[in-house]
Ligand SMILES: *[C@@H]1O[C@H](CO)[C@@H](O)[C@H](O)[C@H]1NC(C)=O
């Protein structure tokens with residue numbers, strides 16, 4: 085999705101600056117414009133390519149890692165996910181990596197080759213956890229879909245339309261194939277292992293770790309303002325959203341005389 089956005093911006097810049105005329109040297113399709121320095125120059129998009137390479141190089145360096153251990157129907161989890169985590173990720177997404185582990189206070193028991201799960205808020209919650217777990221394995225749009233579900237009145241009933249909205253090419257049957265099959269069962273087992281491996285062990289949900297660490301202080305700060313916490317932890321140049329580098333643009337006012 086980010087690539088598509090960059091492409092749109094690139095096309096926009098090109099049409100702005102060159103009156104829509106591409107140099108005849110530019111023989112590559114737009115998706116290849118940033119693939120080398122030469123192509124970027126020939127296609128007149130060097131600045132844009134350098135900028136996009138610059139912003140894209142951040143996540144590989146040192147994103148702040150935020151992990152949320154939660155369960156699909158716990159009210160506090162829903163609130164944190166929809167009102168803190170998702171908005172923060174929208175603003176800081178290149179500087180932050182998010183891991184969602186839907187399992188929470190569930191329990192598992194081995195049953196032959198599979199596991200059976202028992203969830204704090206019943207069968208429905210197990211189904212919600214499983215749908216979200218499968219989505220996380222099946223689509224890059226999992227987080228927006230999970231946000232859509234968790235912010236709806238009915239987490240389960242909204243699932244299909246949320247998938248349709250954000251990932252129309254992913255069929256509901258495919259999702260349910262995972263949910264009811266061995267893949268979902270195995271993926272949920274991995275969530276159980278991750279949750280049980282927490283150190284210190286979780287004694288409530290939502291349980292937050294930042295760069296792999298959980299303390300009362302981090303949990304407290306994350307629940308009060310995750311955005312400030314993550315901004316404070318970003319190494320090097322901070323994104324403009326954090327108020328790090330003042331952009332002239334924001335200080336250009338039109339006074340009423
Ligand atoms: C952008 O990054 C890619 C991959 O790191 C590199 O191959 C390419 O030359 C870079 N493009 C420009 C214009 O710097």
Ligand SMILES: *[C@@H]1O[C@H](CO)[C@@H](O)[C@H](O)[C@H]1NC(C)=O
Nearest residue numbers: 220221222223267270271274
């Ligand atoms: C999905 O799950 C399978 C089985 O555990 C794993 O091999 C694969 O890497 C996962 N894919 C993603 C995108 O998480």
